[in-house]
Amino acid sequence: MFNRKPLNYFLFYLIISPALLYCQVYFYLENTVPVGLYPSALVENPLNRKIYCANSGSNSITVIDQVTTQIITTIRVGSYPSNLVYNPISNKIYCANQTSNDISIIDGVTNEVLNTVGVGIQPRALAFDSVHNKIYCANAGSNNVSVIDGTNNNLVATINVGNYPNGLIYNPINQKIYCANMDNHNISVIDATNYNVIATIPVGAFPLSLAYNPISNKVYCASWANGRIHIIDGATDQLLDSLIYNNSGPQSLIYCPYNKIAYVNFTGDNFKIIDGSTNAIIGNLQFAVGTRPFLLHHSLGNFTYCANIGSNKVYVLSSTNVFDSLPIVYPYAILGSWISGGTRVFITGLNSSYLKVFRCNLPGLEEDQQLSFDNNHPFSIHPNPASSVFRICCPWLVKNIKIYDITGKLVKKQEFTNPRTGEMRVLTDQLNSGVYFIQINSLPQINKINIVK
Secondary structure, eight states, rough: OOOOOOOOOOOOOOOOOOOOOOOOEEEEEEEEEEEOEEEEEEETTTTTTTTEEEEETTEEEEEEEETOOOOOEEEEEESEEEEEEEEETTEEEEEEEEETTEEEEETTTTTOOOOOEOSSEEEEEEETTTTEEEEEEEEETTTTTEEEEETTTEEEEEOOOOOSEEEEETTTTTTTEEEEEETTEEEEEEEEEOOOOEEEEESSSEEEEEEEETTTTEEEEEEETTEEEEEEEETTEEEEEEEEOOOOOOEEEETTTTEEEEEETTTTTTEEEETTTTTTTTEEEEOOOOOOOEEEEESSSSSSSEETTTTTTEEOSSSSEEEEEEOOEEEEEEEEEEEEETTEEEEETTSEEEEEEEEOOOOTTTSSSOOOTTTSOEEEEEEESSSEEEEEEEEOOEEEEEEEOOOOOOEEEEEOOOOOSSSEEEEOTTTEEEEEEETTTTTTTTEEEEEOO
């Protein structure tokens, strides 16, 4: 029977690395953090260096120090909190409470609940509109989407969509929200400027997961029941193609930089990567020892994580190989993070009351370094973190750079009228504190910069 437990979707950036050694142990268990019952969602507050863990069975959120991995506090929220989203503009955390039918809004500095906003029945998926500072919530039980103003915390709109909306994704280029309606087998397209449904796109049975590709401006949808990956034009909302890569269970989609999409098949036990330009499979990994992959997550530079609930492991992946495996019973929520000196991954065990923190012990490996550089186009950024200025060092000609925020929005573009080799200086006076991504000369390589003010 189809399982309708709450699913959690994360939007982060990934650099898919070439093949790596299998079964080398590069991660070790650093800490086990006691949290509430049925921890089902994680989100990071990069500004205040905190991790928030939603405990569905305890009606609470555990706040964890990202650096020390120690518990800061526990916040009481509504009933059955199941999904989280972070608002970097106002530094707030939004928590969807499924059975109390409301959203808890938490201050990212004080960890206090600022407001509780009533929404529809069974709020499930959350999405953040970075252009208008709005939060969208899909209410599976009332077949609508609630919109909350990120400035004043008020409910500003309720939008009727299809039956059992379960997934949301934001298109910042065309300012649209895409809502996957499971029982209608379609996607509602919402205009984020006026909250109107402007299109309904038919897809396959039980659309579960959505991903947005900001480079090609395409939306990808995984239809669980018929094994199709649907590709939608973000400008016209036309269905471009429906790709049949496997006849069973595509469960989770994620966007990877350089115009790539990754997905896993829950019943097919495999992981695949799609080229966003050609729609061809460029990576295909069959799990030799892992079964029932149901959730993908990627960190800000190094690793792809895949939760396999059938084998009680999280696999750390490259494009074609398993890099490592992390043991945890019924892994459910995953969050990769970076700290000075290394990489961490936070993983919850759903049928437990703990969160495990794994640390990468590969010497010198940090998120702003990569497991494999393109030797023809290496570059580095320093200092990182930066405050008012940073420099790009590279051995070839720098013509321009593009800086993106964590939602994929282009926030700064700098042209060099008199380019030269070596070191280029970039001011950050117009950027807020947070995590950003740098692309140079439109090359397929992206590095992370953490700006702290």
